[in-house]
Amino acid sequence: MATPVAASVIAWGAPSTSTFSHASTPASEVSNVSVFVLTITGLIFLAMSGLLTYALVRFRGRKGDMSEPAQVFGSVQIELSWTIIPILIIVVLFLTTARVLFSVQDAPKPASALDVTVVGHQFWWEFRYPKYNVVTANELHVPVSATAADRPTFLKLTSADVIHSFWVPQLAGKTDLLPNRVNEMWIDPGQPGLYVGQCAQFCGAEHAKMLLRVYVDTPEQFQEWIANQEKREPELTAQGTGEESGANPRGARNVAHAGTQVAVQNSPATVEDMSLARHGKSEEISQEVGQYVFEHQACISCHTVAGTVATGRYGPDLTHLMSRATIAAGAAPNAQEQLLRWITDPNQIKPGSLMPAMHLTDTQNEQITAYLLTLK
Incomplete structure (x- = not known):
C-alpha cells in the first residue's frame, strides 16, 4: 500500500510526462524525430517479420520430402539490396536528426528572452534569475511564450556536486548538469500550466525523488510572482x-x-x-x-x-x-x-x-x- 506521501506524489503526477505530449518547440522537435524513427524502424520490423514468416511457411519441411534444397552460392542483386538500403536508411535518419539538433542547439536568442541559471544539488534544484536577483528552489516559474508575445526561457545548467540531468518531457529533451561546466537549453511553452519532470541521471540515494515542477505563468502572473520574490524580507502571512x-x-x-x-x-x-x-x-x-x-x-x-x-x-x-x-x-x-x-x-x-x-x-x-x- 502506498504511503500518504507516495499517494500525494502519485496524485501530483497528473500532468503528462509523455515525450509525445509536447508543449514547447524543443519538445515538439524531439517528438517529431521520435515518431519518424519509430515509423521507419516499425516498417523495417514489419518487412523483416513478413519475410521471415513467408520463408518459414513457404520452405518448411514437408512429410516425405527427402530432397536437398537448391543451393544458392550468391546473388549480386540481394547483396546490393541489403547493403544499399540500410545505408540509405541510416543517411536519412542521420540527416533528420542533425537538422533537429542544429535547429534546437543553434536557435537565436531574442532580446526578450528570460535567463535562468539552474544548479543541481543532491537532491534538489536551485534556480537563479540574474536579471531580477531572485533565487528559489525546486519550482521553476517562467512566462508563457505565445506567438503574440514571444518570450522563451534560456537555461544555463551546472552542478554543485555530481552529474544531474534536467528533464521535463513536455518542454524539452534532457540536458545534463556537470560540475565545473555550463550546458545550455531553452524552452518556449505556449500554454500556461504545470509541467513536471525530474532528474534523469542517477545521482545518489534520493535520485528518484529529485523532482521538477515548472510553472508556466501568464505575463501578469509571472510579474506578480517576481515582485513577491524580489522582496528582501518575506511577507508574513x-x-x-x-x-x-x-x-x-x-x-x-x-x-x-x-x-x-x-x-x-x-x-x-x-x-x-x-x-x-x-x-x-x-x-x-x-x-x-x-x-x-x-x-x-x-x-x-x-x-x-x-x-x-x-x-x-x-x-x-x-x-x-x-x-x-x-x-x-x-x-x-x-x-x-x-x-x-x-x-x-x-x-x-x-x-x-x-x-x-x-x-x-x-x-x-x-x-x-x-x-x-x-x-x-
Whole structure:
C-alpha cells in the first residue's frame, strides 16, 4: 500500500510526462524525430517479420520430402539490396536528426528572452534569475511564450556536486548538469500550466525523488510572482487579531497557509520566552519564538532567509518558502503536517536526504514550523 506521501506524489503526477505530449518547440522537435524513427524502424520490423514468416511457411519441411534444397552460392542483386538500403536508411535518419539538433542547439536568442541559471544539488534544484536577483528552489516559474508575445526561457545548467540531468518531457529533451561546466537549453511553452519532470541521471540515494515542477505563468502572473520574490524580507502571512479570530486569552492571532493554521502571538515574545527557547524549555508556539529557535540552530548554516542572520547556501533558500506548493524537491506537499515531519526527521519523507535530523524537542520543531509557515 502506498504511503500518504507516495499517494500525494502519485496524485501530483497528473500532468503528462509523455515525450509525445509536447508543449514547447524543443519538445515538439524531439517528438517529431521520435515518431519518424519509430515509423521507419516499425516498417523495417514489419518487412523483416513478413519475410521471415513467408520463408518459414513457404520452405518448411514437408512429410516425405527427402530432397536437398537448391543451393544458392550468391546473388549480386540481394547483396546490393541489403547493403544499399540500410545505408540509405541510416543517411536519412542521420540527416533528420542533425537538422533537429542544429535547429534546437543553434536557435537565436531574442532580446526578450528570460535567463535562468539552474544548479543541481543532491537532491534538489536551485534556480537563479540574474536579471531580477531572485533565487528559489525546486519550482521553476517562467512566462508563457505565445506567438503574440514571444518570450522563451534560456537555461544555463551546472552542478554543485555530481552529474544531474534536467528533464521535463513536455518542454524539452534532457540536458545534463556537470560540475565545473555550463550546458545550455531553452524552452518556449505556449500554454500556461504545470509541467513536471525530474532528474534523469542517477545521482545518489534520493535520485528518484529529485523532482521538477515548472510553472508556466501568464505575463501578469509571472510579474506578480517576481515582485513577491524580489522582496528582501518575506511577507508574513498573519491575518487578523486574537479578538477577531476568537483566539486564546493571551491574544494569539491566526497564521494560515494552504489549509494549515497555527497560533502566533500578537505581542513580541518576552526575554524570558527567548531564554527558555534557547535551552529548549519554552512551551510558547509563536512566530517570534520560532524564529529565535531557527536562528540559534544549525539551520542557518545551510539555509538563507533574507533579512535575517540565516545566510547558508548549502540548502534551499527559504525566504519565500510558503510561496511553493511542495517541499523536499516535490516529495511532499508544503503543508503544516508535512513540514513538521520534514523538520523533525527528513528521512520520514525522503530516506537518504542530506538534510540531517537535528534531534530537537517536539516543541522546538513546532516552533520552527510556526515560523516557517509565515515565510510567504
